[in-house]
Amino acid sequence: MIIAERKPISEIISIIGNNKKILIAGCRSCASVCMAGGDREVATLSEALGLYSDLNSLGWEISEISKERQCEKEWAREIAEEASSADVILSLGCGVGVQFIQEVSGIPVFPGLNTSNMGGPEEQGIYLEKCGGCGDCTLHLTGGICPIARCSKSMLNGPCGGSQNGKCEINPDTQCAWDAIYQNLKRLNCLEMLSEIIPPKNWIPSRSGGPRKIIRKEMVLSEDEKKIKEGLE
Amino acid sequence: MNDCSILIICCEKMKETVERASLENSAVLALPCLGRIDEAVILRAFRKGADAVIVAGCVEGNCKYNSGNYQARRCVNEVRDILEEIGISGERLEILNLSPNQAVDLVNLFENMKEVVLRLGHPDILGAER
Numbered sequence: 184m185i186i187a188e189r190k191p192i193s194e195i196i197s198i199i200g201n202n203k204k205i206l207i208a209g210c211r212s213c214a215s216v217c218m219a220g221g222d223r224e225v226a227t228l229s230e231a232l233g234l235y236s237d238l239n240s241l242g243w244e245i246s247e248i249s250k251e252r253q254c255e256k257e258w259a260r261e262i263a264e265e266a267s268s269a270d271v272i273l274s275l276g277c278g279v280g281v282q283f284i285q286e287v288s289g290i291p292v293f294p295g296l297n298t299s300n301m302g303g304p305e306e307q308g309i310y311l312e313k314c315g316g317c318g319d320c321t322l323h324l325t326g327g328i329c330p331i332a333r334c335s336k337s338m339l340n341g342p343c344g345g346s347q348n349g350k351c352e353i354n355p356d357t358q359c360a361w362d363a364i365y366q367n368l369k370r371l372n373c374l375e376m377l378s379e380i381i382p383p384k385n386w387i388p389s390r391s392g393g394p395r396k397i398i399r400k401e402m403v404l405s406e407d408e409k410k411i412k413e414g415l416e
Numbered sequence: 417m418n419d420c421s422i423l424i425i426c427c428e429k430m431k432e433t434v435e436r437a438s439l440e441n442s443a444v445l446a447l448p449c450l451g452r453i454d455e456a457v458i459l460r461a462f463r464k465g466a467d468a469v470i471v472a473g474c475v476e477g478n479c480k481y482n483s484g485n486y487q488a489r490r491c492v493n494e495v496r497d498i499l500e501e502i503g504i505s506g507e508r509l510e511i512l513n514l515s516p517n518q519a520v521d522l523v524n525l526f527e528n529m530k531e532v533v534l535r536l537g538h539p540d541i542l543g544a545e546r
Contacts, residue, residue: 191501192498192502226455227454230460231498231502233463234462237463238504
């Protein structure tokens with residue numbers, strides 16, 4: 184899932200600027216799970232901004248909407264339609280959601296969250312990056328732990344000399360990914376895998392080629408199908 | 417200033433204790449459990465004119481529904497941060513864990529909150545706080 188956190192309210196207020204009618208749009212997927220942009224957080228931000236507006240006589244009109252996902256055009260369109268009388272949409276979805284809504288909306292869409300990484304909850308309120316999205320997965324070689332995302336140096340063969348008692352030298356709270364890889368391989372009775380040197384990685388599918396696009400040919404609609412689908416909408 | 421209005425949000429278990437304390441210029445919002453409280457409810461209370469809010473629930477570890485009072489404490493802490501962010505003193509919000517025979521603790525906190533409001537002023541002059 185995508186991990187994000189709410190921007191400081193002072194920054195959100197600054198982003199809103201002189202706009203008066205604000206639609207706060209929540210996302211019930213990743214942003215909801217990381218407690219940054221679900222229904223509850225939308226209601227909280229709505230009241231907080233309303234209170235700020237009341238105190239400063241700004242006359243903001245704030246409305247709320249949440250959809251199952253912002254990162255699909257169908258949902259994004261519904262949000263855009265709801266915002267027909269608004270000046271701006273303040274999205275509490277991830278950066279992908281903001282862009283999807285902006286694509287179909289004629290009014291500005293502002294981000295209310297800072298999107299951070301691909302990860303998951305370690306426990307309630309604690310989220311850890313898990314995947315570097317490198318496009319060339321090697322988790323089968325590393326005990327199911329991503330060295331790209333979780334090793335501070337993204338080392339493919341570790342640990343380095345900065346690993347001390349299972350912790351990384353950059354921060355005593357940061358687990359050494361290669362220590363974790365060792366522990367996991369030991370648990371899986373696969374320690375012999377550590378004797379294999381992982382060769383240099385293929386970075387071509389990573390960020391070096393600009394925005395990445397994956398095409399699943401069998402799923403792409405033909406032009407005729409697209410016309411039929413558009414006719415149904 | 418004697419007419420400050422303080423909202424007391426409590427759980428069903430504490431409702432009788434809160435009402436027995438007969439606190440002047442207060443309103444009581446009783447929820448089935450403090451676990452039901454959310455940030456928006458507290459913020460809305462300030463928007464509706466509350467000078468301060470007290471969240472009163474049972475002693476931690478003694479919640480009928482296990483963890484409602486712990487959830488409420490997290491919620492209160494978050495709202496305090498939000499209030500400070502928008503220029504309202506977090507002192508206007510307090511949480512109290514008490515047992516049914518400790519109404520005096522609530523009365524003492526209520527008096528303290530009245531003093532806080534007296535010092536900080538009504539919400540319509542909150543701008544002066546910043």
